[in-house]
Amino acid sequence: MSKTIITLRKKAISQGRMSLYLDFYPPVWNAAANDYTRREFLKLYIYQKPADQHQKLSNSENLHTAELIRARRQNEVNKSEIYSAFEKEQLRIQAIGKESxxxxxxxxxxxxxxxxxxxxxxxxxxxxxxxxxxxxxxxxxxxxxxxxxxxxxxxxxxxxxxxxxxxxxxxxxxxxxxxxxxxxxxxxxxxxxxxxxxIGSIKEMESQRNFMTLEETRRLFATPCPKLIVRRISMFSVLTGVRYSDIAKLTWSELHYIEGDGHYIIFRQKKTEGTASIPISDEAFELLGKRRGENEKVFKGLNKWDVDRALPVWVALSGINKHITFHCFRHTYATLQLTAGTDIFTISKMLGHKSVKTTQIYAKVIDGKKREAANRITLE
Structure with a gap:
């Protein structure tokens, strides 16, 4: 590595003065500017043609100060070339420590x-x-x-x-x-x-997760819905567990068919940003309609406003006395799968959960229903 040479130089400015600066060759790294530089202006000035003794003295003092700074910078540059690995690491740590x-x-x-x-x-x-x-x-x-x-x-x-x-x-x-x-x-x-x-953590509080029983689900889908597309995406969510945000952005390019295995959707989840590969049933696939351009939306014309208006009316018409939001269809999918005997690890993968702990809340819901069923029979 070539040695850096630092030279004291002068630059003419206004009012007959000259600005003193250091010239580095080759350039040195300037952490503040995040770039290499050849100049460091010292904010020291001298008069080109001193008019009196006062100006001559000022020139002498500023030139002396500038030379001291130049010598100190030269020592710093030379020292950086002979730092030990430990010293360099300490300097790196100190520099990072001062970052925001x-x-x-x-x-x-x-x-x-x-x-x-x-x-x-x-x-x-x-x-x-x-x-x-x-x-x-x-x-x-x-x-x-x-x-x-x-x-x-x-x-x-x-x-x-x-x-x-x-x-x-x-x-x-x-x-x-x-x-x-x-x-x-x-x-x-x-x-x-x-x-x-x-550091410690914050313990998650288990939130209430409304869902529908199989009987309620069938009753809902047997009831005419004010918006056909709302019925289609609701059935699709119950059959797959896919969130509304992922249904809304689903394109035909994310639909795949594997010979001897069946239909899959492979997509990046909007909430978790993780990639999910989910097999879907023939019944769920039939809800998608006729295939169109690869980059076209599967559920064309869908908007959240229609869903938010139609869903409460539809649920009320079906006679279900529960507060059902669209996300409840995802909960319904999970609880129906558990009730049908699907193991929790498979359900966790189907829902795209990063951890099975997230899925375990559904197991607790099912256990609660089992307890209710057990307590219905009494001999007293």
Whole structure:
């Protein structure tokens, strides 16, 4: 590696003055500008033609100061060439430690899409609020700080107009975003310790998941629906467990047929961003209609407004006295599969869950129904 030579130079500016600057050859890395540079302006000036003794003295002092800076920079550059591996690593750690963790968290969220992006943005705003508008550097991230943030989330108010306290599961969702950021930063060697592994968690609160029994499901689909397309996608969701967001964006290119095996949909889930490969029954396939262009939507003309208006009317007409949203069809699929004897690991894969723990809530629902059935028989 060639040695860097630093030369003190002058540049003419206004009012008969000259600006003093250092010239680096070859160029050196400037961390602030995130680029290589050949110049460092010292903010020191001399007069080209000093008019009096005062100006001559000022020239002498500034030239002396500039030369001292040049000598110090030269020593720093020379020293960097003989740093040991340990010293270089320490310097790297120090440099990373002064980078903004807050900015890193923000940029990580910008890579998300759709609803996940909105959740990341809300989580980031809550973290900014917790920091009271201050920046946070990597060397300031500690276990205590993150656990204080966890406690803050459990008492925080919603960003919505109602200003209600965040639900435990919403707080968990926001907290998981900071945990994901900590894992990524540690993986990229931006954090010296695995803080994510040391911090506590927020326990998920089991939410009520409404679903329909097989008898109720058959009754619903035997009832005329105000919108035919709403009936089609509802049946498709009950038969496959696919979310509305994934049904709405489903294209014909995601439909596949394997000889001797049957029909599959292979798609990227909008919520989790994970790829799912789900076999579908012939009955579910028949709901799709005639195949069109590969990039065309399968359920053409579908919009959420029609679903939100038609579904409550349809459920009421069927005589089902439950609060049924479209997502309840996914719950119905899971509970009907469990009731039919399908093992929970298979159902977890069919639903595209990352962990079987997410699917176990349905097993608890079925166990509750078994308990109700057992208690219906009494000899007293």
């Amino acid at each position: 963790f807050l900015e890193y968290y923000k940029n990580l969220g910008h890579k998300k899409i759709g609803k996940n992006l909105c959740i990341w943005n809300s989580a980031f705003i809550h973290f900014e609020t917790f920091l009271k508008g201050k920046d946070l550097l990597f060397n300031e991230v500690t276990v205590t700080l993150i656990e204080d943030y966890r406690d803050h989330l459990l008492k925080a108010k919603s960003l919505r107009k109602n200003r209600k306290t965040l639900s435990r599961n919403t707080a968990l969702s926001y907290y998981n975003k900071i945990k994901t950021t900590l894992k990524a930063a540690y993986r990229e060697d931006k954090l010296k310790t695995d803080i994510n592994a040391k």
